[in-house]
Amino acid sequence: MKKVVTVKGVTIGEGLPKICVPMVGRTLDELLEEANFLQSLDLDVVEWRVDFFEDAENIDKIKTALQAIREVLVYEPIIFTFRNAKEGGEREVSKEFYFELNKTIASTKLIDIVDIELFNEEEEIQTLIDVARKNDVAVIISNHDFDKTPPKEEIISRLCRAAELGGDIPKIAVMPNSAKDVITLLDATCIMKEKYADRPIITVSMDGKGAISRLTGELFGSDLTFGAAKKTSAPGQISVADLRKIIQLLHNNL
Numbered sequence: 001m002k003k004v005v006t007v008k009g010v011t012i013g014e015g016l017p018k019i020c021v022p023m024v025g026r027t028l029d030e031l032l033e034e035a036n037f038l039q040s041l042d043l044d045v046v047e048w049r050v051d052f053f054e055d056a057e058n059i060d061k062i063k064t065a066l067q068a069i070r071e072v073l074v075y076e077p078i079i080f081t082f083r084n085a086k087e088g089g090e091r092e093v094s095k096e097f098y099f100e101l102n103k104t105i106a107s108t109k110l111i112d113i114v115d116i117e118l119f120n121e122e123e124e125i126q127t128l129i130d131v132a133r134k135n136d137v138a139v140i141i142s143n144h145d146f147d148k149t150p151p152k153e154e155i156i157s158r159l160c161r162a163a164e165l166g167g168d169i170p171k172i173a174v175m176p177n178s179a180k181d182v183i184t185l186l187d188a189t190c191i192m193k194e195k196y197a198d199r200p201i202i203t204v205s206m207d208g209k210g211a212i213s214r215l216t217g218e219l220f221g222s223d224l225t226f227g228a229a230k231k232t233s234a235p236g237q238i239s240v241a242d243l244r245k246i247i248q249l250l251h252n253n254l
């Protein structure tokens with residue numbers, strides 16, 4: 001039977017795809033304003049994209065900011081994500097800092113899910129997963145290609161590898177350069193759902209062309225979709241209200 005991931009009462013991997021909104025504030029004031037605004041939205045999960053934060057290379061300041069965010073977002077599940085530049089993030093840090101930061105934050109009890117990038121040393125990933133497990137933090141293992149859509153066998157193999165490494169939620173986001181690329185991502189997702197995935201997965205075809213992939217998760221097998229509040233964290237994100245409406249409409253017709 002397929003596993004699910006339940007965080008703060010939200011179950012990822014059953015029912016309709018869950019809607020996650022990334023926070024992309026640069027300063028603590030902006031982040032708190034964003035956190036307050038997010039409370040007016042019909043979302044399921046919040047992602048803090050900490051690489052957008054001006055103090056993203058200062059672990060103490062990140063911890064303090066997270067505490068303040070948590071005081072506003074008391075009930076929402078929070079994904080903690082430091083996205084490195086080579087995977088489409090705002091800055092590049094050393095591997096040492098990346099793992100130190102993620103281990104420290106996973107131990108704070110302030111987050112529900114940590115996002116770990118797949119293309120790292122297996123040993124480092126395992127150590128971080130151990131810390132997450134000890135602190136009841138679920139693990140997304142993610143991969144991003146902002147230039148192209150790899151062949152479907154490659155997409156499937158990366159998602160399977162993320163599961164093999166112990167990720168609770170394998171994730172991939174890729175860039176389409178044609179309509180066929182969008183089909184490739186959807187096909188890979190569907191094959192994962194039907195043949196390989198014993199746990200929730202997240203797949204995204206980015207940009208305007210790929211927007212359809214953010215809406216059709218229930219049919220093809222992606223369990224969470226990223227939507228925008230005011231500012232997007234990746235190309236092609238749709239507003240939360242539109243996402244909710246269309247996901248529900250597609251669900252009603254399934």
Ligand SMILES: O=C1C[C@@](O)(C(=O)O)C[C@@H](O)[C@@H]1O
Nearest residue numbers: 022081173204206226233234
């Ligand atoms: O990996 C993802 C998916 C994403 O890149 C998107 O395309 O919606 C947005 C990121 O914030 C998130 O970490």
